[in-house]
Amino acid sequence: MASVPRIGLIYDVFDAYEWSDGDPPDADAEFEPIETVDALADALRRCETEPVRVGTTRDLQQQLCEGLALDAAITIAEGQGTRNREAHAPILLELAGIPQWGSDALTLSITLDKACTKDLAVQAGVQTPAWTVFSEASEVTASALPADFPLFVKPRYEGTSKGILPASKVTSVEALRQEVERQTHLYQQDVLVEAFVNGGGEFTVAVVGNDPPEALPALQRAVEPTTGIGVHALERRGGPDRAWSYAIEGTLSAALEAQLAHDALRIYQKLECRDVARIDFRVDAEGTPFFLEINPLPTFAPDGTFAIIAELMNRSYPDFLADVLARGLRRLQVLPSISANPAIEQ
Structure with a gap:
């Protein structure tokens, strides 16, 4: 009998990293509750595979050194630090020769x-709305604006709406300068300013x-x-x-x-x-x-976008999520082209 495929899960939960006092208050906003990992593990079992909870990218790195064996892996790890942080786990998997469900390292870095x-x-x-990039508040002048007010300001390399406040929508050069100063100082990166x-x-x-x-x-x-x-x-x-x-x-x-x-x-x-x-x-x-x-790297939280879509489609979320995962696992040839699991075929 063929062995059950082992599918690694790489993820960051809210307490995965230590943060310093100078970090933004929403530094871990991109991370997940453990319920998301539970939902993915349940969906993988419905695909007749064995979920292997690896943990963070750092955990993946350590376990690979210890001989971790996987048939494929799913990463929802957002990482910490640089603008390439979402690509860290995919690169490790690529180096280890482990097929990866989801977008590869290059796509994850570009889209961030x-x-x-x-x-x-x-x-x-x-x-897409007209835009420009500012690295510091001193660059903000009336002639440098990408469009008429109102404009919207957000960090260039963040997700999950990090950095967004009501003040991020601005209607004057002075307000724009203040918001650029706030975000560049807090997130230590460029900001993107676009027409609202x-x-x-x-x-x-x-x-x-x-x-x-x-x-x-x-x-x-x-x-x-x-x-x-x-x-x-x-x-x-x-x-x-x-x-x-x-x-x-x-x-x-x-x-x-x-x-x-x-x-x-x-x-x-x-x-x-x-x-x-x-x-x-x-x-x-x-x-x-x-x-x-x-x-x-969208959230698969049981109360998130995909769970709402499943409800709109009159699908149970566990079966719907299993279907989404199965499509990618078939691409990787981890599952046969047509699954024998009725929950996936639905």
Whole structure:
């Protein structure tokens, strides 16, 4: 009898790293609750594989030195430190000859860089808000602005809406200068400043699979009515500790959803994503979508985007997640082309 494939899980949970007093309050916002790891392990068992909980990238490095044997691995580890942090685990797996589910190191590094990603989006024919990059507040002048106010400021190499406050939407040169100073000082990196798209709502599209990839039903996000900023960005771990008001802006028509899916698939393929990604958009008052950013390491938390999509598709989340994982495991030839597991075929 053939042995059960061993699939490693590389991940960061909230207490995975020690942080210093000078680190941002949302330094661990990209990390996961242990429930996410539990959900992935359960899904892997439904795929008739054996989940192996490895832990962080540092744990992976140590265990590889000790002879860790895996048939494949799934990494959701965000890492710590440099703009290449999401690529650390994939590089170790590549060096060890272990097939990896999900996007490779190059794609993960590029997509963490918001400016590089927007350059490639433009090449792919996908509209994105006009933008520029500032390294320090002294560079901010009226002639250096990428568009008319309002503008939006965010760290260049962060995910999970890290750094976003109501003050990140600015309406004057002085306010922009202050926000650039705050973010560059706190996160020790460049910031991206882009036109703030408003009037038609905020949406996210999940894409799964390969050859061809599939865009799943779009989700409309609530916005904070005073600023128009997505509530999810303000409610992140380590963000402002307060209750936010909600508003739904714009309408998700069939035509808009089709355009969102089209643009999401174009950017997914342009960036050579594999197996899964989540793509975020804002829509203007005329109904035109603008690409914001892409996350090929989206959360699989039981209360996150993919769990909501499973509910919209009338699927149980464990079976739905098993299906998503199985597509990539088939790509790696860890699973047969057609699984014998009815939960995956559904």
